[in-house]
Each structure stands twice: as C-alpha cells, then as structure tokens.
Amino acid sequence: MSLIVNGEAVAPPSDPRVSLLDHLREALHLTGTKKGCNQGACGACTVLVDGERILSCLALAVQYEGRSVTTIEGLAGEDGLHPLQQAFIEHDGFQCGYCTPGQICSAIGMAAEAGRGVPSHVSADLTAAVALTREEVQERMSGNLCRCGAHNGIVDAIRATVAAEWAA
Numbered sequence: 001m002s003l004i005v006n007g008e009a010v011a012p013p014s015d016p017r018v019s020l021l022d023h024l025r026e027a028l029h030l031t032g033t034k035k036g037c038n039q040g041a042c043g044a045c046t047v048l049v050d051g052e053r054i055l056s057c058l059a060l061a062v063q064y065e066g067r068s069v070t071t072i073e074g075l076a077g078e079d080g081l082h083p084l085q086q087a088f089i090e091h092d093g094f095q096c097g098y099c100t101p102g103q104i105c106s107a108i109g110m111a112a113e114a115g116r117g118v119p120s121h122v123s124a125d126l127t128a129a130v131a132l133t134r135e136e137v138q139e140r141m142s143g144n145l146c147r148c149g150a151h152n153g154i155v156d157a158i159r160a161t162v163a164a165e166w167a168a
C-alpha cells in the first residue's frame with residue numbers, strides 16, 4: 001500500500017526501519033521537513049498526518065501506509081502561500097528558518113486540537129471550550145524550539161491566523 005504525501009501516492013521504503021522523516025527527505029527529496037535532534041526533542045520534523053501533528057523522526061514510514069501526510073511543501077495553494085506562511089513573514093516569525101516548517105505544520109495541528117476542545121497543561125477548566133490565549137499558544141507550541149528566539153513573532157503569527165477562531 002502507498003503513502004499519500006501532499007496528495008500524491010508514493011511508495012513506502014523497502015526497509016521498514018526507515019523513519020518517515022528520512023523517507024520524506026532522502027527518498028522523496030521533500031527537504032522542507034527538517035532534522036534537528038532526530039530524537040523527538042525539537043519539533044523541527046513536525047508534519048501533519050490526516051490533519052494531526054506528529055514528529056516524523058519518531059515515526060516509521062511504513063506505519064503510515066494508506067495515510068495522508070502533509071509537509072510544508074503541501075501547504076501553499078494555487079493562490080499562493082498558506083495564510084500562516086504569509087503571517088510568519090509579516091510578524092517576523094523566523095530568522096534562519098530552520099524550525100519554521102515544523103512550527104507551521106505544528107501550529108495547524110495545534111489549532112485543530114483546540115477546535116476539538118483538547119485542553120493543555122495550562123487550561124484552567126478542562127471542560128470549557130478552549131480559548132487560545134497567548135499563554136495557551138505558548139504552551140501548546142512548546143514542543144517546537146526556535147534557537148533564533150523568534151517565539152514572540154511565531155505566537156503573533158499563529159494568533160493572527162489559524163488560532164484566531166479560538167483566540168481570547
């Protein structure tokens with residue numbers, strides 16, 4: 001069975017030990033997804049699988065046969081950049097850009113989690129609708145590190161776009 005990557009069916013690796021991250025980068029040449037720590041600590045490798053954010057360095061590619069994987073290369077549409085990509089430019093959400101693809105994929109998945117009412121460590125009321133305050137966005141994006149220290153711009157960009165519906 002194939003993986004679906006950015007809408008196209010692609011063959012899985014013949015070696016079942018290959019991570020999804022390495023398969024994307026080395027076999028499919030989708031190098032937008034970055035390898036930072038390769039051990040689940042930095043978030044640079046975040047991609048979306050059926051709309052949920054995952055760390056592709058910790059995932060085996062063969063686990064995702066039949067699933068729909070979206071990388072940063074798959075976010076822009078015919079009309080241009082995804083609104084969150086544009087917001088990262090407008091809010092100075094990056095310097096070197098290494099963490100940026102993971103930040104953007106993670107934020108899209110994070111907003112969907114909020115839409116499903118998933119609470120975070122800083123949510124005061126576990127039963128109330130999620131309100132994506134600045135503190136909530138910071139907490140929910142804490143798995144995505146930015147060594148350039150662009151976090152303020154990153155949070156601004158997220159709150160201006162994908163989190164706006166649940167912002168408070």
Ligand code: FES
Nearest residue numbers: 036037038043057
């Ligand atoms: S490269 Fe996957 S979390 Fe750092």
Ligand code: FES
Nearest residue numbers: 095097146147148
């Ligand atoms: S923009 Fe350089 S690590 Fe985030």
